[in-house]
Amino acid sequence: MSQRSAGPELLRLIELMARLPGFGPRSARRAVLFLLKRKDQMLLPLADALRDAGEKIDRCEICGNFDTVQPCAVCQADGRDDGVICVVEDVPDLWALERGGSFRGRYHVLGGVLSAIDGIGPDDLHIGPLVGRVEAGGIREVILALNATVDGQTTAHYVADMLEGTGVEVTRLAHGVPVGGELDHLDDGTLAAALRSRRDVKR
Amino acid sequence: MSQRSAGPELLRLIELMARLPGFGPRSARRAVLFLLKRKDQMLLPLADALRDAGEKIDRCEICGNFDTVQPCAVCQADGRDDGVICVVEDVPDLWALERGGSFRGRYHVLGGVLSAIDGIGPDDLHIGPLVGRVEAGGIREVILALNATVDGQTTAHYVADMLEGTGVEVTRLAHGVPVGGELDHLDDGTLAAALRSRRDVKR
Numbered sequence: 001m002s003q004r005s006a007g008p009e010l011l012r013l014i015e016l017m018a019r020l021p022g023f024g025p026r027s028a029r030r031a032v033l034f035l036l037k038r039k040d041q042m043l044l045p046l047a048d049a050l051r052d053a054g055e056k057i058d059r060c061e062i063c064g065n066f067d068t069v070q071p072c073a074v075c076q077a078d079g080r081d082d083g084v085i086c087v088v089e090d091v092p093d094l095w096a097l098e099r100g101g102s103f104r105g106r107y108h109v110l111g112g113v114l115s116a117i118d119g120i121g122p123d124d125l126h127i128g129p130l131v132g133r134v135e136a137g138g139i140r141e142v143i144l145a146l147n148a149t150v151d152g153q154t155t156a157h158y159v160a161d162m163l164e165g166t167g168v169e170v171t172r173l174a175h176g177v178p179v180g181g182e183l184d185h186l187d188d189g190t191l192a193a194a195l196r197s198r199r200d201v202k203r
Numbered sequence: 204m205s206q207r208s209a210g211p212e213l214l215r216l217i218e219l220m221a222r223l224p225g226f227g228p229r230s231a232r233r234a235v236l237f238l239l240k241r242k243d244q245m246l247l248p249l250a251d252a253l254r255d256a257g258e259k260i261d262r263c264e265i266c267g268n269f270d271t272v273q274p275c276a277v278c279q280a281d282g283r284d285d286g287v288i289c290v291v292e293d294v295p296d297l298w299a300l301e302r303g304g305s306f307r308g309r310y311h312v313l314g315g316v317l318s319a320i321d322g323i324g325p326d327d328l329h330i331g332p333l334v335g336r337v338e339a340g341g342i343r344e345v346i347l348a349l350n351a352t353v354d355g356q357t358t359a360h361y362v363a364d365m366l367e368g369t370g371v372e373v374t375r376l377a378h379g380v381p382v383g384g385e386l387d388h389l390d391d392g393t394l395a396a397a398l399r400s401r402r403d404v405k406r
Contacts, residue, residue, distance in 0.1 A: 007271040009259050013252040019245065020234045022225065029295055031223045035253070036260060036269050042222065043257045049216040050250035053235075054242055056212050066239050068210040091236055 062133075064109030064126055066091055074098070074107060081105040083140040087130060087159060089113050089147060097145065105143075108133065113146065113155040125155070127162055134166045141169040148175065265336075267312030267329055269294055277301070277310060284308040286343040290333060290362060292316050292350060300348065308346075311336065316349065316358040328358070330365055337369045344372045351378065 010032070018028035035043040059065070060072035067073055074080070074094075084105030088094050089112060097103050110125045134142060142163060146152035160170045175193035177186060186194075213235070221231035238246040262268070263275035270276055277283070277297075287308030291297050292315060300306050313328045337345065345366060349355040363373045378396035380389060389397075 007260070007276070009252070009255050009271055010269065013249075013256045016245065016249045016252050021237050022230045022234065027225045029298065031225065032256075033269075033294055034224050036256065039257055042219065043253055046216075046219045047250050047253035047257060049212070049219050050238070050246055050253065052212050053216045053239065054246045054250060057210070057239060066213065066236075068212055073210070092232055095232065 063094075063107045064091075064111060065094055065107060079104070082138060084143065085130070085133065085139055085141075086143045086145050088145050089152065089155075093145065093147075103143075105141075110146075110155065110159075113149075113151040114158055115151045122158060127159060130159065131162050131166070134163055134168050139168050141171060144170065144172045146172075148173075266297075266310045267294070267314060268297055268310060282307070285341060287346065288333070288336065288342055288344075289346045289348050291348050292355065292358075296348065296350075306346075308344075313349075313358065313362075316352075316354040317361055318354045325361060330362060333362070334365050334369070337366055337371050342371050344374060347373065347375045349375075351376075 014025070014028050014032050017023055017031055018025045020028070023031065035046065056068040057066050058068075058070065060067055060070065060075055062071045062075045065072040065074055069076065081104055085108050086097065086103055086105055087108045087110060088097070089110055091109055094107050094109060097107075108126070108130045110127065110130075112120055112125055114120055114122065114125070130142075133139065142159075144156040144159060146156045156172055163170050174197055175190060176197060177183065177190070177194045183191065217228070217231050217235050220226055220234055221228045223231070226234065238249065259271040260269050261271075261273065263270055263273065263278055265274045265278045268275040268277055272279065284307055288311050289300065289306055289308055290311045290313060291300070292313055294312055297310050297312060300310075311329070311333045313330065313333075315323055315328055317323055317325065317328070333345075336342065345362075347359040347362060349359045359375055366373050377400055378393060379400060380386065380393070380397045386394065
């Protein structure tokens with residue numbers, strides 16, 4: 001829209017919103033209008049929540065999670081197993097595992113995966129600090145919970161190589177049929193992996 | 204995610220973002236993470252832009268547009284035709300017409316359309332102020348630029364009825380083939396309307 005029909009404040013807000021993942025110029029305009037119509041219930045609270053998050057939330061210096069405390073709540077929590085580190089690509093994966101609630105060790109966020117196309121090399125990821133944590137001792141097992149994509153698996157192999165010689169056990173998540181999944185809709189690779197890793201029914 | 208893996212500030216931000224049109228919990232988490240990773244380039248500027256917009260932008264008391272000045276830039280602009288008012292459902296429609304740049308009169312934003320399902324009656328729309336503007340005199344024509352939906356056309360008829368007796372000419376946008384549109388992809392209603400409103404090739 002032209003400068004005449006909307007002031008610079010509005011254009012700037014729409015321009016910033018349009019950069020959010022999943023948003024474009026049209027959906028950003030719609031969202032901004034939605035916010036302007038709900039100034040007290042949505043727009044100002046969102047401005048405050050953003051500023052609040054920006055001022056208080058930082059990366060945990062140990063694991064790379066986002067939190068308001070340093071180290072983060074997961075790294076600080078009592079009753080978790082200090083001997084197991086679960087390596088994830090990014091924070092949403094950590095959140096997903098925490099939602100599941102079945103992992104009770106510590107985490108390490110790599111901040112991405114190796115990618116020749118995107119030009120992401122080992123130095124762009126937090127692999128060094130992971131090796132440092134393992135070498136500091138007290139770790140029995142490192143679980144590589146990376147995505148089952150080519151880049152994810154390349155990264156898993158690279159991290160496993162880096163940890164060789166530290167004496168720690170390096171594992172990865174099992175491949176198999178998703179719970180609730182139908183065989184007919186699975187790809188051949190998953191089916192083959194599930195068959196290879198078959199288990200005794202009674203276990 | 205649980206309270207343990209993310210602080211209340213983060214949960215609040217995700218919860219607010221998830222209420223934006225086009226966003227849900229998953230896309231909101233993705234957007235928040237995107238913002239947290241770009242704190243200085245995105246998160247804090249967005250917080251400032253929202254606060255700025257919230258403090259400075261208000262509805263124009265004449266036409267209902269959003270702007271930082273009162274009345275809005277379009278109502279204030281010189282060289283526009285004060286005798287023609289274009290009635291739109293909401294501000295994005297006004298923006299769309301301004302982007303087009305072919306309308307040089309004034310606007311009136313209804314703030315919605317009549318809808319029995321959503322319980323929106325005439326009193327919920329800015330129809331009274333429109334009649335007031337017309338009755339104040341100096342208006343030759345009111346263009347009803349409402350969506351070609353059932354609710355939009357119902358509203359157009361209602362507004363036209365309200366303006367009856369004021370002596371003003373009430374028009375609506377033409378139906379027809381969109382520029383660049385293919386006949387094969389058009390619905391029958393549009394095709395029939397385009398045929399009815401056919402014009403001499405040389406005009």
